[in-house]
Amino acid sequence: MNRLILYDTCNFRDYPVGGQLTSIRNFLRYLAETCPEHCENVLLAGVSCDVEEVGKIQKISTASGKFSFLAVVHAEPDLGNVKKSLRLEYVKGLWKYRKLIGLKKEDCSYIHTPEAFAAVRLMCPGANCYVFSHGTYLNMWQRVRFFKKAPFIRLMFQQFLMQVIRKSTAVFVLDGGTQRDYSAYNQRVILVKNSIVCRSRQERSVPFSQNSESEVRFLFVGRLSEGKRIGTIIEAVKGYHRACILNILGDGEERQKLEEAARGNERIRLLGAVGPDEVEKFMYASDILVMNSDSEGMPMVILEAISTGMPVITTDVGGIHEALTFGVDSEVTDGTVQEIRQAADRILADYDRYAQKAYEKSLQFDYRTVNEKVLKILNESLKWEVKV
Secondary structure, eight states, X not given: OOXXXXXXXXXXXXXXXXXXXXXXXXXXXXXXXXXXXXXXXXEEEEEESSGGGBTOEEXXXXXXXXXXXXXXXXXXXXXXXXXXXXXXXHHHHHHHTHHHHOOOTTXXXXXXXXXXXXXXXXXXXXXXXXXXXXXXXXXXXXXXXXXXXXXXXXXHHHHHHHHHHHHSSEEEESSHHHHHHHTTTOSOEEEOOOOBOOOOOOOOOOOTTTOTTSOEEEEEESOOOGGGOHHHHHHHXXXXXXXXXXXXXXOOTTHXXXXXXXXXXTTEEEEEOOOHHHXXXXXHTOSEEEOOOSSOSSOHHHHHHHHTTOOEEEEOOXXXXXXXXXXXXXXXXXXXXXXXXXXXXXXXXXXXXXXXXXXXXXXXXXXXXXXXXXXXXXXXXXXXXXXO
């Protein structure tokens, strides 16, 4: 039986918190529900915060199923304290444990971390490689944290990413712009959506338009990195004219800088990385999600937020405009302090409508619809007997 091997720098359970992990877990959930008999033919090649797990194949329970898991490298749980490129160490680990992976030509490699492409093709030239591009690879060298002082390495890295696009069996992308860009290099660029688990709507009870004294609960969820421009969100909340708080969930290299920016202000709470269940609780207990990125694909956190009926304030980058209808379920800004505050005012003036429309939009991204399409493409190589 042909195997499906998933590659990503996560532990496929709860590390690191973010949209990429959620997307992968939703795919695994779909597998577990749709074709449980094939879960034994899946290998998850990832990382672990537990050094004892490295180099051992074990069974793990995740996303409603049981799968074989191989951690090929130890990951630093404190994302603000990462000293080496985890992606580079991950590639080394894949090569080190290549015999345990045992990749064959008939297997299907489903790659979520593009660097893994090199190791896969070294382990098995001609391997079937389906790549999921969570954000655009074009000009990705500008967003790489490591090797900033090594321009030649950064140039080589960008050229490698272009080869990943060209040489992949197929590439999944999250927005129409990336699909158009990639189509110049690969004939099989498939537009899919990030997926969420849609639940019954829960009413949000605070009538902001009638009660200007109610405390507004802003939320940010994601990696604390420079490109997220969280400092601007902090400044917007600090001086907002209504009573409010901002809960920041996540970790990353900018954490110390943001803690300094928030020091002494009771409105700002940096709570670190929390698990997926805790993120969901915070979303139901918050009023507005604020995103301020200068680059994104199709952020999972936005889809998760609207699935709880929470309106969004965001910049218009990547595929965000394909997930939201600005002025209906969300508000768009240019990323400045003043525009973030004005966007909040517009949402709060008609909060119930924004919340209702946000939830309605989320139904388009149900994980079953999205992953049926993904599995159908992968099954061209897997040749499993499944109804997709």
